[in-house]
Amino acid sequence: MTTTTHEDHNEEDHHDHKPQGFLNRWVYSTNHKDIGTLYLVFALLMFFIGGAMAMIIRAELFMPGMQLVQPEFFNQMTTVHALVMVFGAVMPAFVGFANWMIPLMIGAPDMALPRMNNWSFWILPFAFTMLVSTLFMDGGAPAGGWTLYPPLVLQTGDSFIFAMFAIHMLGISSIMGAINVIATILNMRAPGMTLLRMPLFVWTWLITAFLLIAVMPVLAGAVTMLITDRFFLTSFFNAAGGGDPVLFQHIFWFFGHPEVYIMILPAFGIISEIIPTFARKPLFGYTSMVYATASIAFLSFIVWAHHMFTVGMPLGAEIYFMLATMMISIPTGVKVFNWIATMWRGSMTFETPMLFALGFVVLFTIGGFSGLMLAIVPADFQYHDTYFVVAHFHYVLVTGSVFALMAGTYYWLPKWTGHMYNERLGKWHFWLSVVFVNVLFFPQHYLGLAGMPRRIPDYSPQFADFNMLSSIGGFAFGLTQLMFVYIVWKCARGGETATAQVWEGAKGLEWTVPSPAPFHTFETPPKIDDSVVAHGDHM
Amino acid sequence: MSDSKDIYYIPHGTKWPIVGSIGMFLLMVGASNWLNGSDSAQYMLYAGLLILIFMMFGWFGLVIRESQQGMYNAQVDVSFRMGMVWFIFSEVMFFAVFFGVLLYTRMLVMPWLGGEGVGIATGQYLWSGFEAVWPNNGPANLGGDFDIIPAFDVPLLNTLILLTSGFTLTMAHWALNKGNQRKLVMWMVATVLLGIAFLFYQVEEYIHAYTELGLTMGSGIYGSTFFMLTGFHGFHVTLGTIMLIVIAVRCAKGHFSKENHFAFEGVAWYWHFVDVVWLALFVFVYVV
Numbered sequence: 001m002t003t004t005t006h007e008d009h010n011e012e013d014h015h016d017h018k019p020q021g022f023l024n025r026w027v028y029s030t031n032h033k034d035i036g037t038l039y040l041v042f043a044l045l046m047f048f049i050g051g052a053m054a055m056i057i058r059a060e061l062f063m064p065g066m067q068l069v070q071p072e073f074f075n076q077m078t079t080v081h082a083l084v085m086v087f088g089a090v091m092p093a094f095v096g097f098a099n100w101m102i103p104l105m106i107g108a109p110d111m112a113l114p115r116m117n118n119w120s121f122w123i124l125p126f127a128f129t130m131l132v133s134t135l136f137m138d139g140g141a142p143a144g145g146w147t148l149y150p151p152l153v154l155q156t157g158d159s160f161i162f163a164m165f166a167i168h169m170l171g172i173s174s175i176m177g178a179i180n181v182i183a184t185i186l187n188m189r190a191p192g193m194t195l196l197r198m199p200l201f202v203w204t205w206l207i208t209a210f211l212l213i214a215v216m217p218v219l220a221g222a223v224t225m226l227i228t229d230r231f232f233l234t235s236f237f238n239a240a241g242g243g244d245p246v247l248f249q250h251i252f253w254f255f256g257h258p259e260v261y262i263m264i265l266p267a268f269g270i271i272s273e274i275i276p277t278f279a280r281k282p283l284f285g286y287t288s289m290v291y292a293t294a295s296i297a298f299l300s301f302i303v304w305a306h307h308m309f310t311v312g313m314p315l316g317a318e319i320y321f322m323l324a325t326m327m328i329s330i331p332t333g334v335k336v337f338n339w340i341a342t343m344w345r346g347s348m349t350f351e352t353p354m355l356f357a358l359g360f361v362v363l364f365t366i367g368g369f370s371g372l373m374l375a376i377v378p379a380d381f382q383y384h385d386t387y388f389v390v391a392h393f394h395y396v397l398v399t400g401s402v403f404a405l406m407a408g409t410y411y412w413l414p415k416w417t418g419h420m421y422n423e424r425l426g427k428w429h430f431w432l433s434v435v436f437v438n439v440l441f442f443p444q445h446y447l448g449l450a451g452m453p454r455r456i457p458d459y460s461p462q463f464a465d466f467n468m469l470s471s472i473g474g475f476a477f478g479l480t481q482l483m484f485v486y487i488v489w490k491c492a493r494g495g496e497t498a499t500a501q502v503w504e505g506a507k508g509l510e511w512t513v514p515s516p517a518p519f520h521t522f523e524t525p526p527k528i529d530d531s532v533v534a535h536g537d538h539m
Numbered sequence: 540m541s542d543s544k545d546i547y548y549i550p551h552g553t554k555w556p557i558v559g560s561i562g563m564f565l566l567m568v569g570a571s572n573w574l575n576g577s578d579s580a581q582y583m584l585y586a587g588l589l590i591l592i593f594m595m596f597g598w599f600g601l602v603i604r605e606s607q608q609g610m611y612n613a614q615v616d617v618s619f620r621m622g623m624v625w626f627i628f629s630e631v632m633f634f635a636v637f638f639g640v641l642l643y644t645r646m647l648v649m650p651w652l653g654g655e656g657v658g659i660a661t662g663q664y665l666w667s668g669f670e671a672v673w674p675n676n677g678p679a680n681l682g683g684d685f686d687i688i689p690a691f692d693v694p695l696l697n698t699l700i701l702l703t704s705g706f707t708l709t710m711a712h713w714a715l716n717k718g719n720q721r722k723l724v725m726w727m728v729a730t731v732l733l734g735i736a737f738l739f740y741q742v743e744e745y746i747h748a749y750t751e752l753g754l755t756m757g758s759g760i761y762g763s764t765f766f767m768l769t770g771f772h773g774f775h776v777t778l779g780t781i782m783l784i785v786i787a788v789r790c791a792k793g794h795f796s797k798e799n800h801f802a803f804e805g806v807a808w809y810w811h812f813v814d815v816v817w818l819a820l821f822v823f824v825y826v827v
Contacts, residue, residue, distance in 0.1 A: 019552060024552060027554075028552035028553055028557070029552055030550055030551065030552045030553075109549055110549045112618035112621070112622075113618055113619075113622055114549060114550055115550055115552075115553055115555070115556060115598075116556075116622070118557075119555075119556035122556050122557050122560045123563065126561075126563065126564040129564070130564070130567060130568065158575045161570075161571040162571045165570065165571055168567070169563060169564075172563075178625075179625045179629075182621065183621040183622055183625070186621060188614070188618075213628055213629045213632070214629075214632055215632070217629045217630070217635075218633075220633060221633055221636030221637060222636065224767075225763075225767070228756070228763070231574050232756050233682070233755070233756050233757035234756050234762070234766075234767065235677060235759050236640060238677070239678070240677050240678060241677035241679060241681040241682075241759035241763070242644065242648065242649065242675045242676060242677030242678070242681075242759045242760030243648065243759075243760045243763065244648040244651075247643055247644065247648065251639070251640070312657055313657070314657055520549075
């Protein structure tokens with residue numbers, strides 16, 4: 001495989017000084033493209049590990065009654081599935097995109113701090129070794145839910161402290177990665193790449209990086225207090241000592257709500273790159289997209305307690321958090337409107353990236369609407385901790401974040417590998433995914449509205465039909481993702497040669513370099529020409 | 540230092556990040572097993588710590604050598620500065636959590652436990668005799684009776700020490716900008732000594748609290764917040780002092796010039812940040 005790709009390279013790129021040997025190339029790397037690839041491959045691996053856990057959950061829930069696993073193990077699956085998917089799959093995947101695309105999009109030769117970039121990645125495999133190893137410990141993995149609420153989480157066995165330190169390591173990695181992204185965007189732009197000419201993916205990542213630096217330390221503080229409460233006699237979350245377990249929930253969700261936007265803002269960025277390309281029109285309302293992203297980020301800091309409406313807060317707090325939460329739908333609505341307006345009277349084609357982007361717009365919006373329902377305090381009293389919540393956040397995370405990741409992968413894969421992927425298989429992947437993901441998650445809305453609680457391995461017989469349907473969708477969706485691996489693998493090994501621009505309507509600096517992008521790009525800053533820039537004041 | 544923006548600088552690869560990851564991994568796994576009751580695991584922790592220290596010497600040493608060889612241009616300097624500023628911002632958010640905890644427990648949890656507002660049932664049925672006054676170790680009187688450290692005693696002295704160290708550090712910066720090597724080193728040594736003096740008094744206070752006042756980490760929410768805030772601050776002062784020592788040595792070696800002294804400034808920013816955190820601590824933990 002390597003011989004053919006190497007020959008292809010040499011045609012276009014004579015300065016291709018790839019370090020020799022595995023250690024030099026991958027482990028000591030300071031190259032944003034290689035580190036980006038490491039992030040993406042790692043995220044894909046974690047996606048399947050977390051996915052396997054989801055399969056176990058859906059298998060147990062296939063029928064009422066206990067059939068496959070013990071309740072304790074079921075709880076471990078829900079907990080570790082969430083931790084792996086959030087911190088191991090979705091976040092590293094977006095960082096992989098940031099690594100690959102931000103320098104290419106702003107005309108920089110690499111990330112601002114390439115060695116720290118390497119460290120940000122190479123902490124992850126060690127952290128997840130710690131986290132996943134807890135499955136094999138006495139008492140098993142953490143089983144109190146990924147939200148780590150005390151006092152329950154403090155009753156975890158030996159695995160408690162391993163999980164806590166793993167989270168600390170992930171936090172260190174995320175903060176360093178985010179610092180790198182900010183320094184890159186603010187300091188490494190080619191002359192002429194003004195802030196309001198940056199591709200929207202770069203903008204969304206700039207704001208995401210700010211969110212990461214602001215809230216990962218908050219999670220670290222919360223985790224530290226859990227550790228001292230468990231091992232060093234403190235009483236932060238113990239009412240007998242004058243503390244309060246609800247305090248943990250406030251701190252966790254002060255981290256947690258910005259965290260969910262950390263997982264969706266870069267997705268907005270990817271979608272905002274793809275739709276203009278395949279609609280062959282500039283993005284509608286570019287600056288309003290930037291302001292909407294910033295508004296969403298700001299609001300994310302002042303809405304956290306909508307995750308805890310039923311915990312017993314004063315009425316004034318409930319009303320405030322309800323109204324503040326509903327305000328988020330305004331900037332989010334601006335975004336959805338702009339995406340649709342971009343397509344309006346465009347000359348559209350429907351290649352796989354566009355299909356996933358359209359799936360994103362429709363299905364993410366459904367997730368947004370169910371979020372709006374959950375924001376209503378009296379309604380939330382009914383929905384809280386039911387499958388309605390599970391359906392909601394899987395619509396925004398799977399058909400939102402993960403669909404955007406798929407879309408982005410198909411969109412930039414020719415740039416990364418120099419080959420076109422198999423379009424027919426890509427379309428099959430999309431249609432199977434979009435059908436089965438709805439079979440998987442849509443029935444969960446009804447289960448939740450009917451009162452089925454989340455995180456419980458058994459259920460009352462009236463929930464049987466929808467659960468079986470959901471499980472069938474889950475297995476099929478999981479199997480479908482094997483196609484994705486196959487398509488990416490085939491594309492990396494060979495296929496129709498991709499042109500530099502790849503897509504007819506594609507604009508932006510990343511399409512001015514050859515495909516595959518040479519090992520080093522933009523060693524001298526490119527001339528920024530209005531005709532290649534995707535967005536900006538000149539439009 | 541070249542000010543050309545036309546030629547970018549990309550550092551070559553290095554083993555230090557992966558060495559750091561291995562060190563961190565051993566440290567964390569060792570600490571986990573130790574906390575879970577395996578005494579021999581502490582040696583794994585020490586091994587990890589040693590590897591991390593080795594990594595820092597190696598990595599910082601490499602960067603210092605490259606900097607001395609003039610490999611970094613103005614753009615790299617700005618990247619370093621941004622990195623430091625945003626790192627300090629992350630530290631601000633970390634301390635903000637514990638200040639938030641202090642305010643939340645004092646302003647909300649205490650009254651609720653005492654039976655106000657939504658805590659009315661708690662006050663009536665669960666802990667009816669509980670008096671919500673600060674300092675407090677909770678309705679269960681966890682850790683037993685204790686006394687607190689008065690603000691206008693050693694803490695005030697420590698406040699003056701840290702404020703003075705901020706002044707001496709600024710004097711060092713002036714001396715650096717004027718190219719006065721002798722005064723630069725003198726003021727740096729003074730700053731380091733003040734940092735060490737602060738730590739000395741802080742340790743004295745902790746011993747006093749544990750042995751005579753009955754104030755420990757187990758003294759309910761007061762002990763928890765007191766030791767978490769002052770403890771993490773003391774840890775940061777320790778790190779800052781070590782950083783200052785390194786910078787003082789580099790000053791003595793003549794590493795810095797008026798135009799090129801990011802490392803000095805980065806550490807100075809960090810030290811001022813630690814200083815400001817202490818001022819907030821002094822007000823909210825000791826005085827109020």
